[in-house]
Amino acid sequence: MFTIDKTKPVLVTGASGYVASWIVKQLLDQGYTVRGTVRSLEAKDRYRHLERAAAAGPGSFQPVAADLLVKGAFDAAAQGCEVVIHTASPFLGVGVEDPQRQLIEPALAGTLNVLDAVQKAGSVKKVVLTSSIAAICGDNADLQRIPQGIFTEADWNESSSARHQPYPYSKTLAERAAWTVAQGQDRWRLVTINPGFVMGPSLSPRVDSTSIATLRDFLRGRFAWGVPALAFGAVDVRDVAAAHLAAAFRADAEGRHIVVSEGGSLLGIAQAIEQRFPGRYKLPRRTLPKALAYVAGPGFGLSWRFIARNIGLPVAFDNTKSQTRLGLRYLPFAQTIQDHVEQLLADGLV
Template sequence: MSMLQIDTSKPALVTGATGYVAGWIVRRLLEEGVTVHAAVRDPGDKTKTWHLDEMAASLPGTLRYFKADLLENGSYDLAMDGCGIVFHTASPFKLDVRDPQAELVDAALLGTRNVLDSVQRSDSVTRVVLTSSCAAIYGDNADLALTARGVFTENDWNTSSSLHHMPYSYSKTVAEREAWSISRQATRWRLVVVNPSLVVGPGTHPRATSESFNLVRQLGDGTMKAGAPALPFGVVDVRDLAEAHLRAAYLPEAQGRYIISGQASSLLGLAAALAGRFGGYPLPRRALPKWLVWLAGPMTDRTVTRKLVARNVGLPWKADNGKSVAQLGMTYRPLDVSIQDMFQQMIDSGQLPSLKP
């Protein structure tokens, strides 16, 4: 742990508090003795909040729920009242969508605008930490060829995604650009943005859900037994990402964007990191030929387009996390720890079958 000085005199608001990443942010804040204002769609739905209640019962901080909706103007005003820090984590993360404008872009863009409008009306908020994504930095691995040094940095912006190609990445880009636009009019508060790569690791809820869990489930349930596409990407542990949020919030010098990524990996890299401990599962052991993925991918999965395959499979991914290390003091867990903890939780909660000896 760093010598991070946490100001516990004012509450901190976490939007989308029942989410995968948000759960660990809430936990870290409660550990530090902060009063957490948890903004959720339905505070009365204990199936979504019981794990946070259990956490709060054993930790020094205090947890208070507030009803809020990304698309309802002003619905965050009450939750934000008296808060010094706002963590805006709420944003849809799904890949299989029918209407990308409504399901992804509107919620991400209008939600960000709605939360920051409340910040503008607040007289107590001094910093907003936005959970963006490396998806706002690049759209496809092919974009690496356009970078200044052959590596993605915080200076890069995704210009290759659209409503029709990588719409999730497009939604994150549009929302982050809007946040920076609004923050330029601010005098009382500062925006700091974290841009994580693929988030892995256990959830605070034993049956946590996100696209990350869907992906890891497919590694273990035999879906990719015949092989996996050679698809490189960055990976970060959810617990490290939560720590990065706290540092972005409470370190006085934190500013701008931060790539939060532990290392570069791939589908086969994740499988290899699981193989030592979970070798009995039907993990992919080889890369599928790119031509086969290009040919068959779109037929087996609606989200896999030929353009996606052409611009990503077999092409390298490389990002520089040096700013997060130098300015936030970040250290990152090894991949095998993150992915094995996650896989074990999925077995324990019944999301993957248990292989008894």
């Protein structure tokens, strides 16, 4: 039932995004026809790198304009596709003034709009949704309620809200809504990819990704005095893209998949940079006491509640399913960071 015809176009929403660009490139490298949605066909500078990738490989790229919040915007794009990969969703960790407008509405309404197009297109057999480990846990403190001491695909984020951790809340709402729609039909299968903090080289010189902005802050010396003891699940953007392709085309791919290579930390980012570029940047060499994080945190957009529930607390994720069912072999965290810095230098962004 879920054997995919690889000659049919693959729809990728938000195609010019940080993660989506790698998904598109890997599809193009394997000879697929990619129908990629972008906000505006006139803004060619935002997807020119995808056209270049298509020109250099065996695949082809078809840009299509679509707005997440416009009902019916994805209907035409989904027609004739057997695979839809929905990546488009805003990622804002700080600077959120209106969570409902900036995060929740586009994540939830956008997902429902795409799935409505899938329902209308009788051709679709597989939907791959870019979710997040944020839909599995909202804060590191959530681990304290997990008896086994490690998060699995069976866990859901129950601690986030529009006021506390609105981004994880938006991802949780969107994924839950997607499963509700999927379970109400039997024509197509939903598979979700739940990546950790995504880092690694970008295919475009854009700097509006939170991951990219974070690394640039390190290189500019913003954290030279020290960083909070924040642990997180990390993963290379190239591995995340590979997970989406495996989820799309492996006949046995089903359910949720935690996609995390290993535990990362803010200090670990600095150590990886220093290893490749010794003495070149003013990097932090220590973690700050939690008490000092309460003082400095608000200046970086961190609330006291976030600090209390995350700083200095461990977190762990079980990535077994992504390895056994999707065949992932993860790149080391240090290589991810170092390759990312190399890309920023090559593009003149630092």
